[in-house]
Amino acid sequence: MDKKENCGLFGIFGDDEAVEKTFFSLHSLQHRGQESAGIASSDGNTIACHVGMGHANRVFRGGRNVLSMLKNPIAIGHVRYSTAGSRNLINAQPLLTEYSMGQVAVAHNGNLINAPLLRDEYEAYGHIFKSTNDTEIIVHLLAKPTHVAKTDPLAHLLNHLQGAYCLLFLFPDRIEAARDPYGIRPLCIGKTKAGAYCVASETCAFDTIEAEYIRDVEPGELVTLDKKGLSSRKFANTKNISGAHCIFEHVYFAKQSSRVFEENVHEIRKRFGAQIAREHPVEADVVTPVPDSGTSAAIGYSQESGIPFDMGFIRSHYVGRTFISPQQDARDLAVKLKLAVVKEVVQGKRVVVVDDSIVRGTTTKGKIKALRQAGAKEIHMRVSCPPVRFPCFYGVDFPTKEELLASDKDMKQIKKFLDVDSIGYISLEGMLSCASKPKECYCTACWTGNYPIPVKTVVNKFTMERYHMPLFDDEPIQL
Amino acid sequence: MDKKENCGLFGIFGDDEAVEKTFFSLHSLQHRGQESAGIASSDGNTIACHVGMGHANRVFRGGRNVLSMLKNPIAIGHVRYSTAGSRNLINAQPLLTEYSMGQVAVAHNGNLINAPLLRDEYEAYGHIFKSTNDTEIIVHLLAKPTHVAKTDPLAHLLNHLQGAYCLLFLFPDRIEAARDPYGIRPLCIGKTKAGAYCVASETCAFDTIEAEYIRDVEPGELVTLDKKGLSSRKFANTKNISGAHCIFEHVYFAKQSSRVFEENVHEIRKRFGAQIAREHPVEADVVTPVPDSGTSAAIGYSQESGIPFDMGFIRSHYVGRTFISPQQDARDLAVKLKLAVVKEVVQGKRVVVVDDSIVRGTTTKGKIKALRQAGAKEIHMRVSCPPVRFPCFYGVDFPTKEELLASDKDMKQIKKFLDVDSIGYISLEGMLSCASKPKECYCTACWTGNYPIPVKTVVNKFTMERYHMPLFDDEPIQL
Amino acid sequence: MDKKENCGLFGIFGDDEAVEKTFFSLHSLQHRGQESAGIASSDGNTIACHVGMGHANRVFRGGRNVLSMLKNPIAIGHVRYSTAGSRNLINAQPLLTEYSMGQVAVAHNGNLINAPLLRDEYEAYGHIFKSTNDTEIIVHLLAKPTHVAKTDPLAHLLNHLQGAYCLLFLFPDRIEAARDPYGIRPLCIGKTKAGAYCVASETCAFDTIEAEYIRDVEPGELVTLDKKGLSSRKFANTKNISGAHCIFEHVYFAKQSSRVFEENVHEIRKRFGAQIAREHPVEADVVTPVPDSGTSAAIGYSQESGIPFDMGFIRSHYVGRTFISPQQDARDLAVKLKLAVVKEVVQGKRVVVVDDSIVRGTTTKGKIKALRQAGAKEIHMRVSCPPVRFPCFYGVDFPTKEELLASDKDMKQIKKFLDVDSIGYISLEGMLSCASKPKECYCTACWTGNYPIPVKTVVNKFTMERYHMPLFDDEPIQL
Amino acid sequence: MDKKENCGLFGIFGDDEAVEKTFFSLHSLQHRGQESAGIASSDGNTIACHVGMGHANRVFRGGRNVLSMLKNPIAIGHVRYSTAGSRNLINAQPLLTEYSMGQVAVAHNGNLINAPLLRDEYEAYGHIFKSTNDTEIIVHLLAKPTHVAKTDPLAHLLNHLQGAYCLLFLFPDRIEAARDPYGIRPLCIGKTKAGAYCVASETCAFDTIEAEYIRDVEPGELVTLDKKGLSSRKFANTKNISGAHCIFEHVYFAKQSSRVFEENVHEIRKRFGAQIAREHPVEADVVTPVPDSGTSAAIGYSQESGIPFDMGFIRSHYVGRTFISPQQDARDLAVKLKLAVVKEVVQGKRVVVVDDSIVRGTTTKGKIKALRQAGAKEIHMRVSCPPVRFPCFYGVDFPTKEELLASDKDMKQIKKFLDVDSIGYISLEGMLSCASKPKECYCTACWTGNYPIPVKTVVNKFTMERYHMPLFDDEPIQL
Helix, strand or coil, rough: CCCCCCCCEEECCCCCCCHHHHHHHHCHHHHHCCEEEEEEEEEECCCCEEEEEHHHHHHHHCHHHHHHCCCCCCEEEEEECCCCCCCCHHCCCCEEEECCCCCEEEEEEEEEEHHHHHHHHHHHHHCCCCCCCCCHHHHHHHHHHHHHHHCCCCHHHHHHCCEEEEEEEEEEEEEEEECCCCCCCCCCCEEEECEEEEEEECCCHHHHHHEEEEEECCEEEEEEEECCCCCCCEEECCCCCCCCEEHHHHHHCCCCCCCEEEEEHHHHHHHHHHHHHHHHHCCCCCCEEEECHHHHHHHHHHHCCCEEEEEECEEECCCCCCCCCCEEEEEEHHHHHHHHCHHHHHECEEEEECCCCCCCCCHHHHCCCCCCCCHEEEEEEEEECCCCCCCCCCCCCCCHHHHHHHCCHHHHHHHHCCCCCCCEEEHHHHHHHHHHHHHHHHCCHHHHHHCCCHHHHHHHHHHHHCCCCEECCCCCCCC | CCCCCCCEEEEEECCHHHHHHHHHHHCCCCHHCCEEEEEEEEECCCCEEEEEEEEEHHHHHCCCHHHCCCCCCCCEEEEEEECCCCHHHHHHCEEEEECCCCCEEEEEEEEEHHHHHHHHHHCCCCCEECCCCCHHHHHHHHHHHHHHHCCCCCHHHHHHEEEEEEEEEEEEEEEEEEECCCCCCCEEEEEEECCEEEEEEHHHHHCCCCCEEEEECCCCCEEEECCCCEEEECCCCCCCCCCCEEEEHHHHHHCCCEECCCEEEEHHHHHHHHHHHHHHCCCCEEEEECCCCCCHHHHHHHHHHCEEEEEEEECCCCCCCCCCCCCCHHHHHHHHHHEEHHHHHHHHHHHEEEECCCCHHHHHHHHHHHHHHHHEEEEEEECCCCCCCCCCCCCCCCCCHHHHHCCCHCHHHHHHCCCCCEEEEEEEEHHHHHHCCCCEECCEEEEEHCEEECCCCCCCCHHHHHCCCCCCCCCCCCC | CCCCCCCEEEEEEECCCCCHHHHHHHHCCCHCCCEEEEEEECCCCCCCEEEEEECCCHHHHCCCCHHCCCCCCCEEEEEEEECCCCCCHHHHCCCEEEEECEEEEEEEEEEEEHHHHHHHHHCCCCCCCCCCHHHHHHHHHHHHHHHCCCCCHHHHCCCCCCEEEEEEECCCCEEEECCCCCCCCEEEEEECCCEEEEECCCCHHHHHHHHEEEEEECCEEEEEECCCEEEEEEECCCCCCCEECCCHHHHHHHCCCCCCCEEEEHHHHHHHHHHHHHHHCCCCEEEEEEECCCCCHHHHHHHHCCCEEEECCEEECCCCCCCCCCHHHHHHHHHHHHHHHHHHEEEEEEEEECCCCCCCHHHHHHHCCCCCCCCEEEEECCCCCCCCHHHHHHCCCCCCHHHHHHHHHHHHHHHHHHHCCEEEEHHHHHHHHHHHCHHHECCCCHHCCCCCCCCCCCCCCHHHHHHHEEECCCCCCCC | CCCCCCCCEEEECCCEEEEEEEHHHHCCCCHCCCCEEEEEEEECCCCEEEEEEECCHHHHCCCCHHHHHHHCCCCEEEECCCCCCCCCHHHCCCEEEEEEEEEEEEEEEEEEECCHHHHHHHHCCCCEEECCCCHHHHHHHHHHHHHCCCHHHHHHCCCCCEEEEEEEEEEEEEEEEEEEECCCCCCCCECCCCCCCEEECHHHHHHHCEEEEEEEEECCEEEEEEECCCEEEEEECCCCEEEEEEEEHHHHHCCCCCEEEEHHHHHHHHHHHHHHHCCCCCCECCCCCCCCCCCCHHHHHHHCCCEEECCCCEECCCCCCCCCCCCCCHHHHHHHHHHHEEEHEEEEECEEEEECCCCCCCHHHHHHHHHHHCEEEEEEEEEECCCCCCCCCCCCCCCCCCHCHHHHHHHHHHHHHHHEEEECCCCCHHHHHHCCCCHHHEEEEHHCCCCCCCCCCCCCHHHHHHHHHCCCCCCCCCC
């Protein structure tokens, strides 16, 4: 089972160009997942689905032809995050299946803690599994006769799920959109000019199709998009839950132009930057971001500190994430291919470098080295989130604890490892003070180890191995 | 649900080159299916699987690389028949799944009459379906807890299946091979020089890997290939079943070099030809086959009649079956691209043309026209099977009754339609007299309408439509 | 320089479907070359051209789209023979260039003996070369100002060429077709029902597009297809030349349905077979061809000898020539994948095996071995051409002298090498007696070493190396 | 003939990883051309070459395999600019040919004014042309016997060329690099740590392979890289030539991290921005660039004006230039897919938008519209180059005069067309004052119409048409 999935979702009901709009929306959500893309769509009676490996553009590149084989006016789409080694068409979504009530297609963003348990249970009851992702177990839950018999089968089944999830269910005649009671992953509601409702992981999808952002799907809410428009019900009592928004969405995942958890990503990142400037001031000549993830915070740092902002790094438009095989000794080259240093900006200067986060530290080290080679006099590293020290069980693909730079190093050791003149992480308190919601509303597990949803480590080694059914892709993935 | 499937199976246990041998065997069985190919293999502990659209050569063409990702020494393979419009990676086999007892991969040749009923029943019990083929329901049956609990779960589940089937089950530590109680499709057992047992749809697969044919899997027999060698048990009482071998395997499907139903295909086809010569003698100058399917019978006709055998048609090696889109007006061109007439063989001659069967009659008509254009003086059509008048429910992909040439035409009308000087089909009695087994052992439903396994027409329109879930291929199929 | 090229040509003038007809004709000529395919076409003013690696079907597979980018009503096409290691898009034809008189596209079948000399000469005059084939030098000759100034530049340049050639020149407003004074390679003229003239390497191309064969282009003739219809002139005095038709076209290259050198290929091959039967009679039970190249001769042998004809080998439709890498130790497998033995035909029998030729002898040896394994009691090898002992300089791709089986072995040694009970090659006299033209009309160099056009071995090692400019294909070739 | 080519060049002599370094350098020069990529390399004796359509990454993606078929230690590489409609493998470079002195591979960046004249002349002398680019004529000049006979053939031929050019010649034993006497396009010299000399269009290529920038190739200089190291000679007297560096390299083409014409691109762009701020001050709340081309100038504008810099647009990493077909009505969508507006940055604000240039104005209009939709209160457009009013004959691919926004519109009309509150272009004087060289050293033709090299409009309509030989690609280009 892929324990770590951050993906992108989109759905729209009642638009004659539903499929095309879904395609363009997936494109705008592409930063949330490049492994695979898919669209399931319905004409009100039957669902058609197409999924493939790679960018939305590649999957639907024959373009008009494939898109035209799909149906309007109802569609959902999915882009999937790529984790090395698990690229597999069988895990692409939406997942279209048939059960006793007919067809359903499901798209999922998040990570279920109890998926292995549920899977074992369902296998015990005679069910079979073809894929290694959480989504399949959700459909098994949906198809369970005792669930089908409930007044609100969907609401019922959602209560069986533990973990982080935003879910889109496409039935032939409607879309149902659900968000877990903790609201870990984002999901928001929009409306096109013509009045069609849509849902998306981030509001940037709405901007692309000129839809208007209405509001977020609330934690524990189940929203229906059908002929009658939009209707809503709560499937979980969230009174005693303060919420656990993944603040890493603000730090890294979401697009700067998006509204996520009810505030703009770029703006909160600028506040992060300003906060670090207050927490870790330094005398310097220039503030440069590691583009693009550090750009917003660097602007904030510059504005707060008064140190001029400049572009010490130029990012290449021609490198995919998988351009270089991840051998440790190729990392320096990978950095160079992705980021070019503008010598004139840093040579002989005291440079503040702002990045969103440091995970393993190896690529950061490469960037620092490149600045040194370009003649930077002093390098002051500033990071817009606290040191990552704990694994995430709700969908962020951090490496193992051993690989996390900050898991066993203090600031002095990190400073030495990175070869910087000073290191400054934003404090947890400082970071949370930048957000517009009360600090209790955010999940801080990766920094504190306090998991909002209890995590029993159910995944034993045998289970993990069993899930690795090596079904290869039909076609090799292009860089 | 694809009602019509004629496919090819191969399995081998205990060979260090199991995967490679399976690949070569699939190649030799390629005539049984060109839509997709797949291999599932095991190292004794875990199953790995790769499937793809198109010829085995295309699917595994990266060749050594993909093959080397699979495992030895246990493997099964499958080639799938292509029916227009249903090309779909999701239907490719072997189908690898997980259930309560671990992994299993299944490969299937045949057609289950009760698949829709079983599917409806299982959906009612909360099961979900991803594909539209019979194989998936078989795995659901296997995974059913009450079945799992039986002394011999496999034998138990097989008794739930109605119709034609040869099945290979690959478990991590063994292969199980089953053949339906009527023995409708062929399945035979071989042994390599080094002593590894193998099973295949036709013996030609054994020739390729220099294995020796041992015997057929018997109707109602379940054969196990594991570390202890080969063991066998009966899962069905076949005492009162005379057998229902699909004689169309002899007429058309099987390779001439194969032994099928315990006799050689080429030899029986020659006897068919001789029998037509006795039933429908004619004064003529030359006997020419429609290559390659009519070649064996034409030799038989020539030898019996004394009329010289010659090649009036030359078959192109460069045309796939799907070369030309099946528009009626392109058929003449399609015939010309596939078959070239040797004018000198037929010009001014009285020509006996021998083909294996006439289904729709349209391509036959095109061939006759080509002979006329080349100057044939008389054309006498001879067909080595009786007129096809009824649909097959056991796996042969005949068109609908309305499209069958002989369904509503008498010999005079057929003669006129084809524009031949005489027409002669082998008689049913004559055909059966050529076979080495008693005539009760063969299924003759497509000629007589007598179905050996009762066919309730369970497939209602709603069901059929539901099954057409248009999940497209990731990649367009090449010609 | 590829010294060995046997290719296929087609051209048509004044047909609204000229491009499509060229495509279908290339398909029917595909047996003459599978390395690359191309079409150049004109609307009367401008020439458009598309070439690619592989079968015509692959090159133009997008099909209608690519074809529709080409122009009507004038087109020429080319299929190129594949010699291992020289697959190169830059050598694909037709070759479209511009020179002082505008555009010209050239397609070539044959081999120029003096190409290296001409190339060296032209380079000395400041010309540059991009490809390694003969065709480019022909265009340089065409563009030479002193040639352009001649009354009939084409006729003039053709007199500079030594060797075997059939050439199609497409100018924007006409096609010119030439055949060398010895008539080594075939080229014939046809006419569609609507009256459009066409030219092709073999008449089988005409059959496909329902054109009628008119006559051969004569040795030393230059034929013009333009708005005025067909006109002809001689560019060489052929009075004292008896002709040197490559009889290997009859033996192996040409399609059985074609008329080549004014007689049908299948018929002459049958006569070859009958002649061997007379020269090398044997008591036997069955005559089997090595399909497909030996089929015609085997029929002739059977008819003459009275020994029954049967199919001891079945040829697979799914093997390309390049299926298996040419490692010596993989040849047995290659034989098995391509040819399946019908045991029942040969088991316990005295078998006459007829093939068209034996070159290296290695694959023949594999076939014999397969027959032995299938239980043949006696094997009598019969070959429908004399032992190949000398290289061809006119376009046939024989291996080096050292590799030719018969170059240094007598019949006894060959019999031993192949492990046959008897070996019988047709005699040269016998072979020539089967042809309809006087024996002086055929080239017999590969058997006798008597080269009709004097061969100065101009190609020194340096030259050869220089020609091997390893420009790789854009795309790997598919099997 | 493609009149407009801006390409990227790289060459290296004497490095065991010459091919690999060339590949990485092409990657860093990818912004100079995405149509095709190629590498020619030599082992000192023979040249091997591989070219293909698309990014370097695609062309060499099989990666190690293709690269390993090339040779070390000498290599040159080329990336080619894509102009719509002329994508054609036959135009890809380096162009490898043979002439009397052996092999040579040529890579070219620039545009020859007299290419059509030379081509006509050479055709008159009997030469043939296969491609439609300038590079081929250069090789004809090189191969001319009277040129070959000169003491310094290369120097001699370069004097025949008129226009803009940087050229790399790869001979089996050396690289020769030339730059036109006006120095229109950039070309610089570097040296690896191990001492191998290299040349590149921009210094960013050196950064990637950790080579050090030495100096520019001077206008009129011919530099030789061979076993003896680096040597130089002048092929043209440049005493009376002040130089004509294309300042558009600074404005748009070159990478910000590069040194071009002896100064850093990012720094000069910042000075451009500061200069506009002085020339066109405005009261505003925020300065936002159109990323990435306007980013440097926007930083300069912000720093000079004191108005805060912020990112009003976010650029997508997943859109190629050709993502959307260039239909006018799809432009708004294209803008949205490429650039996302951060509403919070511009809403209710007075926004200064800085871009590098405005050519047609249509995409700029789309960007302005997007800002308006996001709620910008005022929009002040600032452009870091003067209005483009004249075509470029030296390699920049501007549209026709009619399509240039500024060709027939005054500032008021442009302001209205773009729907901005104010418009401010940098003045020519102001722009030139930012450059470090005297203003006479730069070409300003596209703004002033003063062409440093006399342009006779030699290309008549007939010529242009002739050059459009539509030879299609072997494979369709992927997005």
